[in-house]
Amino acid sequence: MYDVAIIGAGIIGTSIARALSRYKLSVVIFDKENDVSMGATKANSAIVHGGFAESHTKVKGGLCYKGRKQFDQLDKELNFGFEKVGSLVLAFEEDQLEKLKSLYENGLANGLDDLEILDHDQIMAMEPNVNPDVKYALYCKGAGICSPYEMAIAMAENAVANGVELLLNSEITAIEKTADRFNLTDHNGKQYQSHFVINAGGVSADTVSQMVGLDYFTITPRTGEYLLTVRGSASIINTVLFQMPTKMGKGILVAPTYFGNLLIGPDAVNEDTVDKSTHAERLLKIFNEAKHTTAKLNIKQFVRSFTGVRAVSSTDDFIIEATPVTGFINCAGIQSPGLTSSPAITEMVLNFLKDLNCPFEEDPSFNPYRAPIITRTELKPLKEIKPLVDIDSSPEKIICRCEQVSEATIIDAMNRGITVTTVDGIKRRTRAGFGWCQGTFCRPRVVEVMERVLGHEVDPGFDIEHSGVNRVGKNEIVDYIEKHTD
Numbered sequence: 001m002y003d004v005a006i007i008g009a010g011i012i013g014t015s016i017a018r019a020l021s022r023y024k025l026s027v028v029i030f031d032k033e034n035d036v037s038m039g040a041t042k043a044n045s046a047i048v049h050g051g052f053a054e055s056h057t058k059v060k061g062g063l064c065y066k067g068r069k070q071f072d073q074l075d076k077e078l079n080f081g082f083e084k085v086g087s088l089v090l091a092f093e094e095d096q097l098e099k100l101k102s103l104y105e106n107g108l109a110n111g112l113d114d115l116e117i118l119d120h121d122q123i124m125a126m127e128p129n130v131n132p133d134v135k136y137a138l139y140c141k142g143a144g145i146c147s148p149y150e151m152a153i154a155m156a157e158n159a160v161a162n163g164v165e166l167l168l169n170s171e172i173t174a175i176e177k178t179a180d181r182f183n184l185t186d187h188n189g190k191q192y193q194s195h196f197v198i199n200a201g202g203v204s205a206d207t208v209s210q211m212v213g214l215d216y217f218t219i220t221p222r223t224g225e226y227l228l229t230v231r232g233s234a235s236i237i238n239t240v241l242f243q244m245p246t247k248m249g250k251g252i253l254v255a256p257t258y259f260g261n262l263l264i265g266p267d268a269v270n271e272d273t274v275d276k277s278t279h280a281e282r283l284l285k286i287f288n289e290a291k292h293t294t295a296k297l298n299i300k301q302f303v304r305s306f307t308g309v310r311a312v313s314s315t316d317d318f319i320i321e322a323t324p325v326t327g328f329i330n331c332a333g334i335q336s337p338g339l340t341s342s343p344a345i346t347e348m349v350l351n352f353l354k355d356l357n358c359p360f361e362e363d364p365s366f367n368p369y370r371a372p373i374i375t376r377t378e379l380k381p382l383k384e385i386k387p388l389v390d391i392d393s394s395p396e397k398i399i400c401r402c403e404q405v406s407e408a409t410i411i412d413a414m415n416r417g418i419t420v421t422t423v424d425g426i427k428r429r430t431r432a433g434f435g436w437c438q439g440t441f442c443r444p445r446v447v448e449v450m451e452r453v454l455g456h457e458v459d460p461g462f463d464i465e466h467s468g469v470n471r472v473g474k475n476e477i478v479d480y481i482e483k484h485t486d
């Protein structure tokens with residue numbers, strides 16, 4: 001019998017689990033995938049949003065800034081990597097100034113105190129490579145960037161270290177409510193009991209809600225494709241650059257990642273089913289729209305395309321509630337700015353549990369700190385690391401040349417309480433395979449280390465072969481965009 005069962009190990013589920021691990025509670029997280037952060041958390045814009053874009057009349061409008069203010073402290077404790085770089089919403093037409101003013105006023109209504117509307121000269125001083133046709137911009141000083149999946153991994157590692165049980169490859173397929181508990185059944189027929197259930201199921205949140213008879217909302221998968229360029233390419237900009245938002249989202253952005261890649265995208269397409277493939281024609285359109293922000297984009301620096309899937313609710317808002325089914329809490333429809341709002345969503349959920357008389361007794365052994373797996377450092381010249389590439393197994397052996405990841409780092413990532421079974425799981429934790437060659441060199445070397453640690457064979461192509469995802473490759477997209485660009 002658990003006190004709290006959480007369905008979904010994305011940023012919401014792991015954040016709630018970590019917060020609950022502060023107390024003397026038995027907590028379990030279920031996820032149908034083989035690792036944490038495998039849904040929307042794995043593939044999104046990686047922006048810690050300001051909090052001005054969401055209407056102050058909506059739940060997400062009230063939570064974004066409240067969540068953003070907690071990132072500094074969370075990063076000090078969990079070391080997932082967060083930086084305040086600021087953001088600009090760019091206006092290229094005179095008549096867009098009124099929309100910028102509306103965003104500014106909405107931000108004030110949401111509690112922000114770090115907004116400013118800039119003129120052309122102020123923008124160009126801040127961002128010399130922006131399209132010089134820009135007329136105005138809304139500047140948010142405290143907006144930032146982080147790595148969403150690294151944040152969720154950090155949350156999960158810390159939660160597990162503090163006693164939370166994580167059950168991966170465990171899809172909950174049925175929930176029965178009795179007088180004093182919930183009976184949960186997984187896809188193998190195994191049963192679990194819990195006093196409280198938290199639904200953080202992402203694109204499956206409506207299905208999970210229906211298991212207890214609550215079917216008043218639906219979730220639509222909304223895909224967004226991205227282009228990622230090589231580490232170091234983000235040096236052309238200093239802040240997160242948005243174009244004017246539309247009803248489908250915040251528009252095409254050009255943003256630095258925490259490790260210095262350049263991220264371009266996303267578009268927005270509502271889908272009937274989840275499809276994480278990428279498409280040359282969509283990527284071309286994204287690239288051309290992004291060139292309106294800056295002409296300095298270089299498609300030859302492209303290394304990877306990917307698709308994120310946002311869980312859009314039929315209410316067009318977050319659904320965070322203690323439901324009429326006593327003890328069952330919904331966290332559904334958590335699209336943007338879900339990452340930024342996650343600390344505030346967590347606070348809401350804990351308050352619901354307290355109101356439901358969940359026993360919150362502080363655990364004196366709780367440790368809020370989690371050491372980093374990797375830290376942001378400058379890459380060394382190749383001639384300095386070359387002697388460490390082909391040496392025998394040792395902690396300092398370089399496994400990934402592009403990102404200069406050592407054997408010790410990979411082994412560390414595999415010994416943090418979460419069993420890592422795939423090469424992509426190592427990639428998300430260490431950046432091995434994130435560089436220019438996208439794992440062509442290091443994938444078999446990573447597998448060799450993993451097999452030594454795990455004691456069994458690892459399928460090097462598991463993530464690709466079993467995902468059913470077809471991504472546009474480097475040569476294909478470079479040729480396609482050059483062919484279709486003047």
